Amino acid sequence: MIVFADWCQEAVSKAEILRLIYQGRFLHSNVTLGALGLPFGKTTVMHLVPRENLPEPNSQDQRQKSKGGNSSCCSASCCIL
Numbered sequence: 001m002i003v004f005a006d007w008c009q010e011a012v013s014k015a016e017i018l019r020l021i022y023q024g025r026f027l028h029s030n031v032t033l034g035a036l037g038l039p040f041g042k043t044t045v046m047h048l049v050p051r052e053n054l055p056e057p058n059s060q061d062q063r064q065k066s067k068g069g070n071s072s073c074c075s076a077s078c079c080i081l
Contacts, residue, residue, distance in 0.1 A: 012050040019054060021047040026054045 012018065020027040022036065022044075038044050 017050045017052050019049055019051045021049060026051075028054060028057060 027036075
């Protein structure tokens with residue numbers, strides 16, 4: 001289990017490598033948080049990870065989103081505190 005006191009040991013070399021993950025997918029630089037249509041007043045969980053390079057966007061993911069498909073990473077709700 002990660003404790004807040006251990007965070008200083010996991011420092012990254014530069015802020016530019018920090019990436020957001022939302023519903024199991026990396027947010028690329030051309031996607032704004034406003035474009036995600038996040039529900040106002042609701043809790044939204046995202047993960048912040050150090051990563052130099054991102055994988056290429058998957059065109060299948062975009063088709064699922066446009067069809068209203070579920071794009072979550074798993075069937076359970078996730079929350080990291």
